[in-house]
Amino acid sequence: MNEKEICASSCSGCAACMSICPKSAITMQENEKGFLYPVIDDKACIDCKLCMKTCNTKPDKSEIKNTYLLKIKDHVQHMISQSGGAFSAVSDIILNEQGIIFGVKYDDEYEAEFGMASNIFERDLMHGLKYMQAKVNYTYRDVENALKTRKVLFVGTPCQVGGLKKYLKNRNVSENNLVTVDIVCHGVPSVLIWRQILKEAKSNVGDIKQVICRDELSTGWGDSLSSFYGRSKYSTKHFIRIFGSNLALRESCYKCEYTTLERCGDITIADAWGVEKLDSDFLDSRGVSLLLINTQKGAEILQKMKDSVELKLVDINNYAQKNMTEPSTPHRNIDEFWSDYETKDFSYIIRKYAENNLLLNYKYIIKRGIKAICKRK
Structure with missing residues (x-):
């Protein structure tokens, strides 16, 4: 096999x-x-x-019942969150019921992996977006064992939530104690790119003590700046620009079966992009979460956390992002990107793909020019 x-x-x-x-x-x-x-x-x-x-088991999916804008009332949690604090609000409910959280944190090399939290200090290590695929390792087995005695919250990408559900179904494990949260996912970029960015950061700050993949404390909600802290601070937009360009995503991300309005999690969370135009009264410079309630379990969690958050019921059709309806589109230069990655220094990759150097992208410029001339004729 x-x-x-x-x-x-x-x-x-x-x-x-x-x-x-x-x-x-x-x-x-x-x-x-x-x-x-x-x-x-x-x-x-x-x-x-x-x-x-x-x-090849198909995970259960649910139609979205209700859609909300969310801001957590705890100012500290809002500040350290990447949008409105939906993860903090949901996970607080599980911790208050002596449950366990499985979510993504950084390992010792500042790469993403799943970890377990049974208190707020361990939970807070899971804060912050990490634009790479987290190593699951044997987390599904740990979830199975935890479900025997405690309530469990599992937070991950839709394919990771789907993977857990498929695992539990084939192990004949009850999901009665399980609450799942999937995030609206753009796709996962190669960890090789992240390692190069870390190497670049280390050359500037020495040993890295802290990483913020999307540093909103410095720039505001939604900016594409990554910050690295050592003997000084180093910030760059290079990693998130390559990620956002769809040049280095996993192959399956371009045909993802989870990019639909039917969700595999009890709750779905995302950034509430567009709130400044659609619901400006709810806008907050620290960020606003989009919260989708997909199941009865999700509705029960929402009811329990209503006192700790500000909510506004909205229409999902106004806030449905691209990756809630279709996968990310492959970049036109994927093959060229990986060929360059294998044969060129990473500084060349940065100039050509992260800084969009026109001289290095001459082939594309020429093609666009020819097309424009042909259209005029």
Whole structure:
């Protein structure tokens, strides 16, 4: 058996196949572009095909019941959140009920991985957007064990929430104690790009002590600045510009099955882009969350947190973002980008793709010029 046999469609890297394997014959390993894919140890594999069954199980999805704008009333939590503090508000409910949170934090190398939190100090390490795919490792197994005795909140990308649900279904585990939150996801860029940005930052600040992938405290809500703190502060827009250009996303992100208004999480959270025009009375310079309530569980969480947040009921049709209706569109220069990445210094990649150097993009400029001339004729 191989990776292509496991996945009927393009692998999202959710790691459900690795977690479900009874012989631990599957590991998630980086390919040449830095994305994790399942690799099978043929000697350990017993050909039970649980990995294939789990991968190809369809997770349950729900139609959105209600859509809200949200701002948390706790000023500290609002300040350290990346938008309106929806994650803090939801996770507070679970912590108040002595539950456990599974969410994404930085590891010792400042790469994203799933962690567990049972108090606000551990939870606060999960704050902040991390524009890369988090390593799931064996988190699904940890969730399964926690569900036996406690309420669990799992927060991740839709494919990670879907991966958990598929894993639990094939393990015949009840979801009664589980609350899931999926985020509206643009796609996940290669960790190789992030590592180069970290290397660039280290050359400026020495040993890195703190990373803010989207630094809104410095620039305001929604800006594309990443900041790195060591002996000084270094900020750059390079990483988020490459991420936002769709040049280095995982292949499956360009055909993601989760980019729909039917959601796999009990709750969906996102930035409330467009609030300044649609609901200017609710605008806040620190950010505003979009909160989608998709299930009865989600509605029950909302009821419990109403005293801690400001809410405004809105029409989903006014706030539906591109990645809630269709996947991200591949950039025209993906092949050229990866060819350049393999053969050129990273400084060249920055100049050409993150700073959009016109001289280095001469092929595109010439093509656009020819098209414009043809149209005039």
